[in-house]
Amino acid sequence: MGEQRTVMPRRAIIIEYDGTDFCGWQLQPSVRTIQGELERAIALAAGHEGRIVLHGAGRTDSGVHARAQVAHFDSDCAHKPDTWRRAINYWLPDDVSVTAVREASQEFHARFSVERKTYVYSVIISGVERPLHRRFRIRCRRRPDVHSMNACARFIVGENDFAAFTASGADTESTVKTIFRSEWIEDGRFLSYLVEGDGFTYNMVRTLVGTMLEVGAGKASCEDFASALESKERIRAGPTAPAKGLMLTAIKYPKIIDPFREPGRKHGS
Numbered sequence: 001m002g003e004q005r006t007v008m009p010r011r012a013i014i015i016e017y018d019g020t021d022f023c024g025w026q027l028q029p030s031v032r033t034i035q036g037e038l039e040r041a042i043a044l045a046a047g048h049e050g051r052i053v054l055h056g057a058g059r060t061d062s063g064v065h066a067r068a069q070v071a072h073f074d075s076d077c078a079h080k081p082d083t084w085r086r087a088i089n090y091w092l093p094d095d096v097s098v099t100a101v102r103e104a105s106q107e108f109h110a111r112f113s114v115e116r117k118t119y120v121y122s123v124i125i126s127g128v129e130r131p132l133h134r135r136f137r138i139r140c141r142r143r144p145d146v147h148s149m150n151a152c153a154r155f156i157v158g159e160n161d162f163a164a165f166t167a168s169g170a171d172t173e174s175t176v177k178t179i180f181r182s183e184w185i186e187d188g189r190f191l192s193y194l195v196e197g198d199g200f201t202y203n204m205v206r207t208l209v210g211t212m213l214e215v216g217a218g219k220a221s222c223e224d225f226a227s228a229l230e231s232k233e234r235i236r237a238g239p240t241a242p243a244k245g246l247m248l249t250a251i252k253y254p255k256i257i258d259p260f261r262e263p264g265r266k267h268g269s
Helices: 034-046 082-089 146-155 203-217 222-231
Strands: 012-015 065-074 094-106 116-123 137-140 158-161 176-187 191-196 245-252
Touching: 012 034, 012 082, 012 176, 034 082, 034 158, 082 094, 116 203, 146 176, 146 191, 146 203, 146 222, 191 203, 203 222, 203 245
Parallel strands: 065 245, 116 137
Antiparallel strands: 012 065, 012 094, 116 191, 116 245, 158 176, 176 191
C-alpha cells in the first residue's frame, strides 16, 4: 500500500489593496508584489519557516487595485479564522490588508473555481489636477459622450472574442469570454465603468475603457468600436487606459463551495 498523503486544512481570504506601489499581484524576484507580501506575512503568522504558497483569484497588474481579491492557502497551523486575520495583518504593510478569513473545503480553489469577476474603472472629469484622486482615477478634462460609450458597453454583453482588446503577445488560453454586465455610470463629475464577466484577458478591461473613451471624445465612433471587436486585431482598438483607474471589486463562486457565502451577496458587494 502506498503512503497516505496528509491533507492540510485550507483557508480562503479576502484582500484589499492599493496597487500603486506594487509590481502587480504575482510573485517576482527582487520586486515588491502583493502575493510576496502576503506569503511572507502568512508564514510569519503561522510560525512557518518555509514558504506557504498563496493562490489568488486573479493576477492584477502593476498599479491595479482590489477591494475584494480572493486567495487561498493550505496550512496545518491551528489558528482560528479571526486569529489568522489579525496575525496576518500584523505583518502586512499599510497598503494591503486581509479583511476576512474563512475555512474552505479542498474542492475550493481561489482561481479555478471562479464563476464571475467584477471590475470597476474610475474617471474624474476636471479641468485641473485632482491630487486626492490621482491614485485611483484617471482625469478627463472634458465630459465625454457617455451615451455613445454606453452603446459600446452594451455591445459586448454576451459571448465574444476579445482578441482585439487583448495585449499583443499575451499568454492567453482563449480570448473568448462572456460578459454579463457592462455599463458606464455617471455621478456628477465621476464616471465609473462596471464590467462583470466569467473572465478577462490580459489588459482587456483597460483596453475596452481606452477605446470607449476615444468614442466618448469623438475620436472614434460606435461603429469603429464594433468593427474593432469583430476584426480580432489589437491594432484596430484604442489605447490601453492607465492601470490606476482599475479595481477588482467582486468575485463570485459556486454556492456549494463558496467559503464566504452570504445569501444574496458576492464578495465585495
